[in-house]
Structure formats: structure tokens, C-alpha cells
Amino acid sequence: MPTMINLTINGEKIAAPEGTSVLQAARQAGIFIPTLCDYEALEPEGTCRLCIVELSGSIRPCIRVSCIQEVKEGLVVETETERIIKNRRLILELLLGRSPYCRELLDLAGKCGVMTSRFLTGEDDDCIRCGRCVRVCRDKIGAYALCWVNRGYNRKVATDFERLSEYCIGCGSCAQVCPTGAIKMEDRGNQRRIYTWGQVVARFELEKCEKCGRYFAPRKYIDWMRRKAFKPKGIELIDLICPECLRKTERPAPAKVPFGNGAFPAW
Ligand code: SF4
Numbered sequence: 001m002p003t004m005i006n007l008t009i010n011g012e013k014i015a016a017p018e019g020t021s022v023l024q025a026a027r028q029a030g031i032f033i034p035t036l037c038d039y040e041a042l043e044p045e046g047t048c049r050l051c052i053v054e055l056s057g058s059i060r061p062c063i064r065v066s067c068i069q070e071v072k073e074g075l076v077v078e079t080e081t082e083r084i085i086k087n088r089r090l091i092l093e094l095l096l097g098r099s100p101y102c103r104e105l106l107d108l109a110g111k112c113g114v115m116t117s118r119f120l121t122g123e124d125d126d127c128i129r130c131g132r133c134v135r136v137c138r139d140k141i142g143a144y145a146l147c148w149v150n151r152g153y154n155r156k157v158a159t160d161f162e163r164l165s166e167y168c169i170g171c172g173s174c175a176q177v178c179p180t181g182a183i184k185m186e187d188r189g190n191q192r193r194i195y196t197w198g199q200v201v202a203r204f205e206l207e208k209c210e211k212c213g214r215y216f217a218p219r220k221y222i223d224w225m226r227r228k229a230f231k232p233k234g235i236e237l238i239d240l241i242c243p244e245c246l247r248k249t250e251r252p253a254p255a256k257v258p259f260g261n262g263a264f265p266a267w
Contacts, residue, residue, distance in 0.1 A: 007075040008057065022066040022077055023051050033066055033079050034088065034108050036095075037130035039177055043139060044068050047131040049091055050108075054078040063087070085112075093117040098125045104179045126182035127197065133157055133174035133183050142228070143167050145202065146174060157183075159201045168194060168202035170218035190215045209242035216242040 002017035009026050016025035021044060026033050037047040046065035053066045057076030063083070078084065092109045097119030099105050105128055109115070134157055137146045145168035149158045159165040170192050172185040184195045187206065194202040204218035222240065230236070 005071045005073050005075075007071050007073070007077060009077040010079055016071045018071070020071050022053060022055075022064075022069045022071055022075070025071050026053075026066065026077070026079060031079060032111075034112055035067060036104070036108065036128055036179060037132060038067050039132050039135075041140070042132060042135045042177070045131060045135060047129065048095075050088055052084055052087055054081050054084055088112055089114050094119055095128055097121050098123045099128055099180075100124065102126055102128060102180050104128070125197070126180045127157060128180055128182075129155060129157075130179060131157070132177040132179065133196075136173045136177045137168075141169065141171055141173055141224070143169050143171075145169075146196075157196060164200065165202045169220040169224045170194065170202060170204040171221050171224070187215065192218055207240055209245055210240050211245040212242065214242055214244075 002019070004015040005018050005020070006013065006015050007022075007025065008014065009022075009029060009031055012029060012031075014025055014029045016028065020028075023033055023035065023038065023044070033051045033053065035048060035051040038044060038051065044067035046068040049065055051066040052063050053069075055062055055064050055069070055075060055077055058072050058074035066077070066079075089112060092105070092112055092114045094117075095105055096102075096109055096114065096117035098121050100117065100120060101124055131148070134146045134148060137143050145159060145165040146157050147160070148155060149162075150156060159168070170185075172192075172194070175183045175185040175194065182197060186193045186195065190206050190208075192204045192206055193200050204220065206215035207217055207219055207222060208214065209216050
């Protein structure tokens with residue numbers, strides 16, 4: 001049984017397991033804290049800063065990012081003080097300045113009472129710099145194909161030297177976690193392309209399913225699955241079958257299975 005930590009959020013007494021973030025504890029209690037960079041399957045990094053809260057009680061009064069702040073005994077959390085609302089609206093206005101038509105951002109801004117931005121730049125950029133793509137590529141896939149480049153206003157996600165990436169394996173995880181569609185994966189015929197802001201960052205030939213003949217995954221990704229996902233479990237992949245065909249067939253015996261046992265949906 002995990003040790004339970006007692007804290008107060010917006011005047012409500014809450015008990016949360018040790019190691020939980022303030023953001024998670026608030027969610028469990030049904031308290032809304034806005035965020036753009038948080039994604040359940042990824043470690044939090046506090047990139048967007050929208051989940052700021054005011055803390056006091058067992059620690060010195062301060063403003064902290066709630067997704068990377070662990071709960072502490074006696075902590076007092078306020079999520080909607082005048083100072084927090086003001087700072088959060090400023091962050092939203094700054095984000096809207098560059099991405100004024102981004103649906104996710106507009107929805108969240110609306111919820112926080114921000115209708116327009118004083119900082120419009122004339123740009124129309126879908127990327128809101130949440131960093132989910134960089135984190136999934138680095139922490140979950142281990143490919144390190146995407147990284148942050150530049151600083152401050154010019155900060156953006158790119159491949160090494162902004163060229164076609166030799167490290168990308170074409171898994172599409174970055175496109176899957178991107179909240180705005182700034183990163184896209186496109187399969188056309190036997191080709192897969194990964195785009196950021198309309199620019200191709202990686203390009204692959206797809207392998208054919210041995211049953212239905214459909215092109216379904218790049219060789220690099222298949223090799224990655226063999227090495228990282230199946231080998232450690234003692235499973236040997238003996239042929240190439242797409243997830244759809246596999247679902248139609250009987251589940252094979254463990255230890256020797258066709259490629260793609262449905263454990264990883266993003267081909
Ligand atoms: S498709 Fe390429 S860039 Fe995107 S997560 Fe996979 S390896 Fe990284």
C-alpha cells in the first residue's frame with residue numbers, strides 16, 4: 001500500500017499516494033488545471049507552464065508548475081488565485097500570438113477566458129512547443145530523431161541540422177502524441193513520410209503484409225520491434241503480418257509468433 005499524503009487543494013482536503021504530482025492529485029479530486037504538454041504515457045517536463053499553481057503550507061509560498069511538483073504533507077495548493085489566472089492568461093496570449101488558429105489552443109484559451117491575443121505576430125504556426133514529440137521519440141522510442149533547436153522565441157522542434165533524419169524509424173509515435181497535427185505521418189502506396197510543418201523530415205519504404213499484401217510498416221520499425229519489444233520477452237517473430245490480418249487469425253502460441261501481435265498499435 002503506498003503511503004498517503006494529506007494536502008489541501010482549493011480549500012478541499014485531499015489524500016494522494018506518495019509520488020503523485022499536484023496535477024494528478026487535483027485531477028483525481030475533479031479539479032481542473034489547464035495543460036497542453038501533459039500526456040499520460042510520458043514523463044512530465046513542465047514545458048507549457050500552463051499548469052502553474054500557488055503553493056504554501058509546508059513549503060515557502062511560491063508559484064510552481066503542478067505537473068512536476070510532487071505532493072507533500074501539509075501542502076496548500078491554490079489553482080485559481082488572481083496571480084495564477086493573470087499569469088496563465090499571459091502564457092495563453094503569448095502562445096496564441098504565434099498560433100492564433102490552433103484548435104486545441106483556442107479551446108483551452110476559451111476555457112480560461114482568453115478570447116484574443118495582444119501579441120499577434122502574423123504567423124500561423126500549429127506547433128505550440130509542448131515537446132510531446134521530442135519526449136516520445138527520446139524516452140519511449142529511444143530514436144532521438146527530434147530535438148529542440150534555438151532558444152527563446154526561435155525555439156522549435158527539428159531533426160539534426162534540419163535534414164532528413166537518419167535516426168527516425170518511422171514509427172509515427174510523434175504524430176500520434178502531437179495535440180495539434182503539426183507533425184503528420186502519411187502512408188501513400190509503399191511510401192511513408194513524416195512531416196513537421198509541411199516539411200518532410202523522414203521517408204521510408206513500407207514492407208508488405210504476407211497475408212493481405214498491404215504495405216504496413218518500415219523495415220527500421222520492424223527491426224526496432226524485434227529488438228526492443230519482442231526479444232526481451234523471448235518471442236521470436238517469424239513472419240510479417242499486419243495487425244488487421246493478425247486480428248482475423250487465431251492468436252498464435254507464445255514463444256514463436258508472427259510479427260505484430262497487436263501489442264503496439266502504431267505501425
Ligand atoms: S516517427 Fe521518427 S521522429 Fe517520430 S517518434 Fe518515431 S522515430 Fe521519432
